[in-house]
Amino acid sequence: MSQTVQTSVMSMSDGQSESPVVLGLETRNIHAWFGKHHVLKDISLKFPEKTVTGLIGPSGCGKSTFIRLLNRMHEFIPGAAMAGQVLHDGHDIYSPEVDAAAIRLKVGMVFQKPNPFPAMNIRENVLSGIKLAHLKVADHDSIVERCLTRAGLWKEVKDRLTATGGSLSGGQQQRLCIARSLAVEPNVLLMDEPCSALDPGSTLRIEETIKELAEKIAVVIVTHNMQQAARVSDYCAFFLTDGGPGYLVEADATKKLFTNPGDTRTADYVQGKFG
């Protein structure tokens, strides 16, 4: 099966250059373990720049583990192990000389629950990544404005940048978190169910933001919401588990996956017959 996956994923990058180096992320035969527990089996996918890829599948199929492998967050869990390669702009992020913190600057992450730093105001939240990574930046104000604009929040908060993040609504907080991860200028943004704690209006707002972000960078989004995957993603990857490690059923252009999937299980899942 992984053969068909490979070819169908290859076709993703048709519109891109023919060079073998994918700008963005690429995984090759990724496996993951928690201790002895094999949770993810043989995943090969590409996430080129200027695309949105949705990761879909029922709970427990390893989507979140997979996404945390992409920026080396997996290793914070005691007993975590992996096999295979994750290539960022063509370089293996798991090779021994690589600094994990430097990788996380290029591969940003937005979490499920909006979580602005409580002790900081809006402006400080946006700039927190720059401070944490000790980046030298000349013009803080323009970064704050640019990141908040890209996250679609600038107009709403430009007159109260010194208010605490907690004073914003849930949807605004999540956009603040997106702005925060943009400040260190990643070229890949990982989003782990970013809208599952938000109301429908805020969700749409975030989806617009995601589409605008994809004009420049690669976005990988885990979602349980089929409509969201259909609305926001260019490509989709469907994960499944039969009780053992999670595996990839198929990956393809979203339109194809939703209308004419190659596997009946995909058809059943996207039509809501299980999961």
Added chain:
Amino acid sequence: MSISPGLQATPEARELSVIFNRADRIFRRIVTAGALTSLILLGLIGTFLFVRSAQIFNDRGLKFITGSNWTAGSGDGVIPDDFSIGPMLTGTLLVSLIALVLSMPLAIGGALFVEFYATPGLKKVLTTLLDLAAAIPSLIFGLWGVVFFSSYGERWSDLLNSRFGWLPLMKVQNEVFGRSPFVAGCVLASLITPIITSVSREVFSRTPRDLVDTCYALGSTRWGAIKTVVLPFGKSGVIGGAMLGLGRALGETVAVYLLLNIVFRYNFRILESEGGNIASLIALKFGEATEYELKALVAAGFVLFLLTLVVNIVAASIVERSTRHR
């Protein structure tokens, strides 16, 4: 259905109240009784101390707090009774502050190590050990201080004095470095460090995991995450732990009694071989006190009682203030 104008008037409001069922009522009575008992006990202790010592405050007034003599009279009036606790009061604060200043960095560093740097196996062992250490009786620390630590304490004092002797705090009149507030403070610090560490670790471990993860996802080091998220989150808890430790240090009797030359003279030179605190004063004088002296000792106890109460109220308000804006 037509709406007649009369029906549009606002109806009279009915007051709503929660009605407890039987089980809830019984349980509420039990917990209320529990809460009241400790309050009443506190009140009774305070009242008892005050009533038994009222005569002292009446006789001596403010001089009881500020004076620096503790002399039992001859009984026939030739040498009058002269009881006051000034040096003991400042000594209490001095020794406790030394202990707190020494133990805070140790406790915070230790808690961060156990929570964020120790391997899972080591973390389990250390957590248990810390809680055990917090429960060791102070007498054990006092004995350890006398038998083992004091010789080190003297050497450290000598060193501090030779380097920083120009500071008023580090001056000495006699070149004797044992049994000083510094030595007692060191032992008290080792006594209260486990408690503060234990409380701080507990608070640090409650830091929301996704906030820490967010720091890492922003390219932060572990220290960056600690500084940005863990310390601000744990601040009020650490202060709470420090106040618990301070409370123990303020009331510490045996360890100070064993480790300090109790001298009735105001002393703020921490390396000087004299000092004292209220609790050890009471322990020292209690056995052979006259009836009037006993009252003075109870009065000293009352002052200590008020002092710890004030410290706790201040601590509570600090904690309150630092958590409010979240």
